[in-house]
Amino acid sequence: MRDAFTPAWFDAQSAPSLRRPALFAEAFRAAMADLDIEVPRAQAFQARMLWVALPGARLASCFATGARFVRRGGEDTPAGDDARGLILLRPVGGSLPVEQCGRTVLLNDRQGALISLAHPFSYTAVDTVRVDHLLMPSGLAGAEGWTPGLLPLPATDEASLLLLVHYAGAVLQGLIPLQNAQHAALAGGHMRDLARVVFGLGATPVAATASPATAGSGRLAALKAAIAPHLGRRDLGLDMAARLLGVTPRTVQKLFEADGTTFSAHVLACRLEAARAALEARDGPGAERRVAAIAYEAGFGDLSYFNRTFRARFGLTPSAWRRRAGGMAG
Structure with missing residues (x-):
């Protein structure tokens, strides 16, 4: 069910x-x-x-x-x-x-x-x-x-519509987990508030009843959903992320800071995860590509930096990780 x-x-x-x-x-x-x-x-x-x-x-x-x-x-x-x-x-x-x-x-x-x-x-x-x-x-x-x-x-209000679209997309894709009725009610309230802003119907009343942490988590999920398709771009930065969500770069920084991390750390973690998945692929994308090609497609512009950060996160170099994954799959 x-x-x-x-x-x-x-x-x-x-x-x-x-x-x-x-x-x-x-x-x-x-x-x-x-x-x-x-x-x-x-x-x-x-x-x-x-x-x-x-x-x-x-x-x-x-x-x-x-x-x-x-x-x-x-x-x-x-x-x-x-x-x-x-x-x-x-x-x-x-x-x-x-x-x-x-x-x-x-x-x-x-x-x-x-x-x-x-x-x-x-x-x-x-x-x-x-x-x-x-x-x-x-x-x-x-x-x-x-x-x-x-x-x-x-x-003139396309930026507000974009914010609503990204939030709604995050809900539909399961990027904002709704574990109980309270979470679902807050998500529904957030979307209604954003719709009111889009059509110039005033400020957002529901935000006043939600805790700052809950409201911020919804906006952060929308931001993560907005930048996810652009993680492979090496020019992805605070300014681009802010434009995607229609907010200021400082707002982007504050959303990640409230979650105990930074924008750069989030992007790095996502790129490393994408590279790791590609290295483990036995067929399809990543199966026959060189490590350097996988790094560049994940958004890294410096191969030595990729090797260093990959090893720091996963404990092995990318090549060693691929060999281990191949041995485990066999």
Whole structure:
């Protein structure tokens, strides 16, 4: 049985082709909200989704080839739905046309918009587009005076959206472990607070109820998730990390200091772990590469420094580690 607050996968590939749209619609309703899924050809339909439900916030990242997501109004809207609910949409890898209240907005790659469950809406995902969703079932504090409808993200606040995206991504990837209901509630509150900042709805009230350590751990997890794809770059430094998260370099330093380490120590540890895994590989990436190539791909620009730090961490030189790993595997 799936643990509470653990991200879950849905993949329609294993289902009979004619049943895939209905099964995906059922899964999406359970994960997000009551929407219909319209597809031009059921036989060609493919869909997969990663999602997690938290108190006050639900996340879903999904691919659905050529699907049109439709929220119907009037008598078709279930009586139990909360009309205050809001969904933040963000396409990745292409554009996403969104329609609500007679207004159409074309969201380009990695742009965001806020839509309301109180009125009908639709959006259509093309083959190559991933659509990220953040549902806030009870709306957002500060949005009471907002007329429900389509609200595109101000272009000037892309940094705040990036911070929200990295935090949400860390939750979906399990980089922020949610071990109990309190952790899940804090994570949901953090995402709601970030969404309020993104759309200019005021300061973050939940942060005042969370301890500084808990709030800081969430931001640190988001930061680690943001820099992880860039660990192989030798120009990765404080300035780049700060730009990825939309904060100052000093903020990056303080987040790591509160965790009892430093930015440089974290990057070094991650690079050494990546090199160690590559040295142990018997097939695939790293199996036939020279030690120097593995070091450079892990982000090291100085081979002697790599050899020295690797030995200090693991007790053997990289070459000796590879020989030992090969002997153990045999």
